[in-house]
Amino acid sequence: MRKSVLLLVSISLLLVGPFSAAVQAQDGGYWRDAPPPERGNVHYAWADVLRVDPIYAVVQDQYPQQRCYQQQVVQQSGGSTAGTLLGAIVGGALGHQVGHGRGNTAATIGGAVIGGVVGNNASSGEHVVDQTRCEQVADRTVEHRRIDGYNVEYRYHGDVYVSRLNYDPGDRLRIRISVAPAD
Numbered sequence: 001m002r003k004s005v006l007l008l009v010s011i012s013l014l015l016v017g018p019f020s021a022a023v024q025a026q027d028g029g030y031w032r033d034a035p036p037p038e039r040g041n042v043h044y045a046w047a048d049v050l051r052v053d054p055i056y057a058v059v060q061d062q063y064p065q066q067r068c069y070q071q072q073v074v075q076q077s078g079g080s081t082a083g084t085l086l087g088a089i090v091g092g093a094l095g096h097q098v099g100h101g102r103g104n105t106a107a108t109i110g111g112a113v114i115g116g117v118v119g120n121n122a123s124s125g126e127h128v129v130d131q132t133r134c135e136q137v138a139d140r141t142v143e144h145r146r147i148d149g150y151n152v153e154y155r156y157h158g159d160v161y162v163s164r165l166n167y168d169p170g171d172r173l174r175i176r177i178s179v180a181p182a183d
Contacts, residue, residue: 041179046172047156055164057148062141068134075129084120091115 095111096104153162154173 043177045156045175045177047154047161047175049152049154049169049171049173050160051153052168053151053153054147054168055149055151056145058143059146060141060143062139065137065140066134067137068132070130071133072128073131080120083122084116087119087122088112088116091118 089112091114092108092112094115095107095109098104098107098111150165150168151162152165152169152173153160154169154175155161156175
């Protein structure tokens with residue numbers, strides 16, 4: 001990507017007379033490899049960098065925040081298999097004590113069913129547990145400065161120019177010079 005800033009400069013040639021020249025700061029690219037018609041009256045030179053001033057921009061970054069806390073929650077637990085079996089055995093044994101003959105069998109089965117239900121209910125219950133709950137709260141905004149470009153002051157053939165560039169050129173700046181007749 002060619003980064004450039006166009007700046008007009010006047011160059012006087014002793015034999016030809018005054019011409020207008022465009023001086024453009026660049027970060028690369030050579031015209032000498034281009035075919036002659038595209039090259040025209042363009043050449044490159046180096047200018048001495050006098051000063052580089054960073055240009056800062058204020059940037060805002062937002063970070064989501066959440067708040068977490070412990071909360072006690074009551075949980076229902078179903079009856080256990082062991083409680084159901086124990087209740088059925090006890091209920092069956094008690095039912096077997098009641099009645100004789102066929103009534104005894106019905107009492108045993110009825111006692112086992114009722115004992116299983118009672119045992120299941122006895123083994124079930126509520127207990128309290130701690131759970132972590134989180135909720136989204138307002139985003140936190142942080143402002144900071146970052147470099148957005150550079151104002152570069154440079155000298156070419158005794159004249160001083162200023163261009164805004166996207167990079168720090170260092171001590172020397174490659175410039176593009178285009179010579180064309182003045183209107």
